[in-house]
Amino acid sequence: MATKKEKSKATVRREEEKTKEEKGEGLTCPKRPAAERETRSLRSVNNGLQKWLAEPSKSAQPRMRDANEKKHTDGRGDQLGSRSPQPATTAAEHLQQEETTEDNRNKKEEEERATKKQQMVNPEEEEEEEYGEIEEEKKGKVKDILALIKGYMESFKEWQTQEFKDLRKRINNTEEKINKMEMTLTEMGKKMDKMEERAVAAEMEVEDLKKKLEKSNKKTKETQELLAQKIDTMENHNRRNNIKIVGLKEDEEGKNMREFIKEWIPKTLGCPELQQELEIERAHRVLASKPQPQQKPRSIVVKFLRYTTREKVLEKTMEKVREGNKPLEYKGQKIFIYPDISSELLKKRKEFNTAKAILWKKGYKFILKHPAVLKIFIPGQQNRLFSDPEEARKFAEQLQK
The missing domain is CATH 1.20.5 (Single alpha-helices involved in coiled-coils or other helix-helix interfaces)
Known part of the structure; x- marks a missing residue:
């Protein structure tokens, strides 16, 4: 199918070329090479130049007249006159050569067309050749x-x-x-x-x-x-013979503390018979700086020669306090007499204060023995000893007045 279509197109194209040749159309080459186009343009320029030289314009005539007049005056007139006609002759020759070449080219083209016409006699063979x-x-x-x-x-x-x-x-x-x-x-x-x-x-x-x-x-x-x-x-153990007196004013003892304490204890407790038994080894204030008059006085430490003496003094002190139902007094100042013990033992003894307060209100006698043992005297019964402060408190609460 493709070959038949191509043949039909080729035959149509040849028929169109035949009709153009009969009418005289398409005799010139549709597309010329670049060299031929350049020669054609050059030929047209030379034709225009030749016409201008043969028939000069009005503007150019006076100039030529002036030039002819200058021939006789100028010394170079012969040379100018000899040079002026040369361009016309060269251009004409060149134009003739171009015309001859163009005629020869036209002849060649006509010969080629003739050969093509002869070839157009058998279009099917040409189509087959072209197809091949x-x-x-x-x-x-x-x-x-x-x-x-x-x-x-x-x-x-x-x-x-x-x-x-x-x-x-x-x-x-x-x-x-x-x-x-x-x-x-x-x-x-x-x-x-x-x-x-x-x-x-x-x-x-x-x-x-x-x-x-x-x-x-x-x-x-x-x-x-x-x-x-x-x-x-x-x-x-080293303090077991000592007592501590708290509340006695500063400088109340005078110069000799031992003699003052030996006389002061029997008078304060109301027991003159103790004066003979009081054998004091030493007596002094606690080692600290002397306080101001408004401050509390320093406590006094008294060491007896015997432990029994200390226990008698403490018992008489408790009896005096119970009789008056108030602490000891000396010159309007409250005085307290305690056993001299360490700070750790003092803390343990203070834990029995609640139990002692209850026993004091109910009227029971008690003693805080060394080191920290509370002894309660119960009339008609066996005395009780407590080393635990909480147990002593509970027992004191159960007792009746």
Whole structure:
């Protein structure tokens, strides 16, 4: 179908050319080469120049007249007159040569047209020849395209093989690096395992040390408590013959504290018979700076030679307080007489104050024995001893007045 269509188009084109030749149209070459176009333009310029020289314009005539007049005056007239006609002759010759060449070209074109007309006698054969030429051109183009594709495929194959080799090298390099990293990771894993083992051993050692330290701390605490108790007992044992007098004004004793206390205690307690038994080893104020007149006076520490003397003084003091139902007084000042004890023992004794207040209100007799033991006298019953302040308080609350 494609060949029939092409033949019909070719026949139509030839018929159109025939009609144009009969009418005299299309005799000139539709498309001339560049050299021929240049010669044609040059020929038209020369024709115009020749006409201008043969028939000069009005504006040019006076100039030529002036030039002819100058021939006789100017010394170079011969030369000017000889030069002026040369351009006309050269241009004419050139035009004649161009006309001859153009005639020859036209003849050649006519001969070519004649040959074409002879060839147009058998249009089917020409169509077949043209079809064959087209097929040969197509085959040549296909061959060229196939050769080009083949070359491209070969170059692509070479490039692909080279890229594959490069990629393989990269893969090998990465595999080597990965293997090295795996080796380092395994070594690091082994080191980590060793470090974990050491850490576990260290933790075990630390736990053992903690247990030992706790045990040692318990022992040290127990020993400290025992030592504190021993020190406290020793301190209180050294003070077991002492009493403390609180509330006596400063400088009331004069120059000799021992003689003043030996006379002051029997007078204050109302027991003159005690004066013979009072054997005082020493008596002095507490070691501290002397207070101002508005401040409380320093307490006085009295050490007796015998423990029994101290106990008699404390008993007489309790009897005097119970008789008057008020604390002792001297020159309008309240006076308190206590056993001289350490600060720790004093805290323990103060814990019995609530129980003592209850017993005092209900009218029961009691004594706080050394070191911190409350003894309650119950008429018609056995006396009770309490070392725990809370138990002493509960028992005192249960007693009736």
